[in-house]
Amino acid sequence: MAFCVPLNRLPASEGIFVLRQIVNGGAGRYHVGGYGRVAEVCAEYVTEHGGAFISGDRVRRILVEEGRAVGIATDDAEIRARAVVSNAGIQPTVLSLAGPEHFPPEYVERVSALEPSLAVVGVRYIIDAPVFEAPIILAYSDQSWLDDDRYARLQGGDWPDIPLISIGVPCLFDPSLVPDGHQVAISAVFASPDPTSETSAEAIRRSEVVIDELWPDLRKHIVRTEPYTARQVSRMTRDAVVPGQGGEAIGIAQVIGQCGSTKPDPRTPLAGLYIVGCDAGGRGAGTHQAVDSGFNVAAMVDADLPLKTHERR
Ligand SMILES: Cc1cc2nc3c(=O)[nH]c(=O)nc-3n(C[C@H](O)[C@H](O)[C@H](O)COP(=O)(O)OP(=O)(O)OC[C@H]3O[C@@H](n4cnc5c(N)ncnc54)[C@H](O)[C@@H]3O)c2cc1C
Structure with missing residues (x-):
């Protein structure tokens, strides 16, 4: 239940890692306030540190200018940023929100072929x-x-x-x-x-x-x-942009060829666009790998595109 994949293709490296995490960390937990409270606490951290948190709005498009992701567009606003970090799923992000024309054909082919979890x-x-x-x-x-x-x-x-x-x-x-x-x-x-x-x-x-x-x-x-x-x-999670995909529980499946060293890189070939969440950058069971990815990708963005001194708070 922790993997949501056909068992014959679950790599031992992934299985052993996650089962150790579950057993050593205590299997089965409840976050007071529900799991959504974890996301709210993160959002509060962002606003307390000078960021803006906007909920209930849809990103319709990732803005691309001169070969770089420079922001996003909603129905009634454009927001520009030093990086776009998307957890809308690698397939919706690449194939729909940014658009396949901004990526090399072999990357588009690989992303299109990624298998969703059950x-x-x-x-x-x-x-x-x-x-x-x-x-x-x-x-x-x-x-x-x-x-x-x-x-x-x-x-x-x-x-x-x-x-x-x-x-x-x-x-x-x-x-x-x-x-x-x-x-x-x-x-x-x-x-x-x-x-x-x-x-x-x-x-x-x-x-x-x-x-x-x-x-x-x-x-x-x-x-x-x-x-x-x-x-x-x-x-509630990601748009269906590839046949058979959309309702997966844990993003792309943790199967041989799609996890560990073969998991997609959070850095996409489009400069300034990063994938975060279950599809790239993290390891573990469901929410664990999404959170692990969040920390890893934040460090990656900071290393690639450091804030200038006057932008820091
Ligand atoms: C029914 C169910 C039960 C689960 N049970 C467990 C469990 O017990 N334990 C566990 O660890 N994991 C569990 N999981 C898995 C866990 O929920 C996921 O692994 C985790 O939420 C993935 O995090 P994420 O950030 O990658 O994506 P998500 O949590 O799916 O977040 C993606 C977010 O992006 C938003 N979004 C998408 N497109 C757009 C857009 N165009 N504009 C704006 N926003 C957009 C979505 O609304 C969503 O809020 C379960 C999943 C499901 C479906």
Whole structure:
């Protein structure tokens, strides 16, 4: 569940590193305020140090002048900067926001061919009784695992009897999330990252059969359910610009040929444009690699394009 890739192509170097991180760091954590609070704290740091944080706006275009990325355009503004650092995904950034015409053809070819990780889809359950007993629960059989062959069969409709299911119950870390006696739980199963694929709905349906069997009282206590699919994940994270891509959970897949020394370089061939987040510059499980990338790419930008003394605060 930590990798979201077919297991036969997960490199041992990646697997061992991440499993060590999980075991040594304590598996399963909850950030008070939710994971979004981590991003808010980072945004506060930016504004406290003289930067601007603008949310709820879309970058429509990366501005390119004389072979350099010089800023971004939204629907109603242009913002110029010494560097553009994008975590909108390497494929949307290169193929759509900047435009392939600004990159060498072999780079465009490689970026277009990068494989997305699997999608994680599921249901958020809001319930009026303490049904789930642990903050992180995994449900699986010895047939739940996916390699390339089993994933191809799944896409053709031949599913494992029991999909690999993870259930997170964040209110068991932070009771303030729900009224007394209530719970919020989020199920997660693998599906195709293609936002148009029907595997999202089928994965959710199959997970609910297992969940209903394991927790027969659940249905009696449901106040609300909120399913989420690859289409919704794509809307919240990255645009679909390559067939089959968009709803991936952890950016480009951590498979042989796309991670470690073969992972894309955060420095793109377009001067001034950097990729940050899951697709370049970091190592680890999901959010860990995005944060690791953030630190590494910040240092990289500072080394490449140091601020002049009068620009520092
Ligand atoms: C359902 C699900 C469950 C997960 N569970 C876990 C977990 O338990 N543990 C874990 O470690 N990881 C988990 N992950 C993975 C983790 O969320 C990602 O690895 C991480 O968020 C990737 O960070 P990022 O910065 O690369 O991209 P994102 O977090 O996707 O951030 C990209 C941001 O860019 C914005 N954006 C995109 N395009 C534009 C644009 N044109 N203009 C402006 N903004 C734009 C998006 O709105 C988004 O806010 C999960 C992912 C999913 C989908």
